[in-house]
Amino acid sequence: MLQKVESEKARLGCMVKASGMGDEPRRVLDELSKINLVDVVLPTSTGVEIRKRCVTRPTEHQEILLQHLGLNLPRQIKNNFSIECSQDFLTSTS
Numbered sequence: 001m002l003q004k005v006e007s008e009k010a011r012l013g014c015m016v017k018a019s020g021m022g023d024e025p026r027r028v029l030d031e032l033s034k035i036n037l038v039d040v041v042l043p044t045s046t047g048v049e050i051r052k053r054c055v056t057r058p059t060e061h062q063e064i065l066l067q068h069l070g071l072n073l074p075r076q077i078k079n080n081f082s083i084e085c086s087q088d089f090l091t092s093t094s
Contacts, residue, residue, distance in 0.1 A: 019068040028065055035062060037077065053077040 013025040021028065035058050042050040055073050058066060066073065 015069050019070070021065075021068055028069075031062060031065060034059075035073070 009025065009029075012029060013023070016025045016028050017023055036056045038054045038056060040052045040054055042052075044050060053076075055075075055077065058073065
C-alpha cells in the first residue's frame with residue numbers, strides 16, 4: 001500500500017511539473033484534498049432511504065488547478081449500495 005501511495009505522489013509530481021506549476025506537488029495535493037466526497041441519505045415517508053454520493057463543488061482556485069492538471073471531477077458518483085456511509089456521517093446526523 002505504501003508503495004502505491006509513493007508512486008501516486010511521484011505521478012502527481014510529474015503532472016504538476018508538466019503543467020508548469022512548479023515542483024511542489026504537496027501544495028497542490030493539500031489544496032485539492034479540501035474537495036470532499038459526501039454521502040447524502042434522505043429518509044422517505046415509506047421508510048426507504050434515498051442515497052446519493054456527491055462531490056463538493058471546487059473553489060475557483062481548485063478549479064484552475066484541476067484545469068492545469070487536465071483533470072475533471074465527475075458530476076455524479078455511481079452509487080454502490082453495498083458500501084455503507086462512513087460512521088462519522090451516521091453519528092453526526094443522529
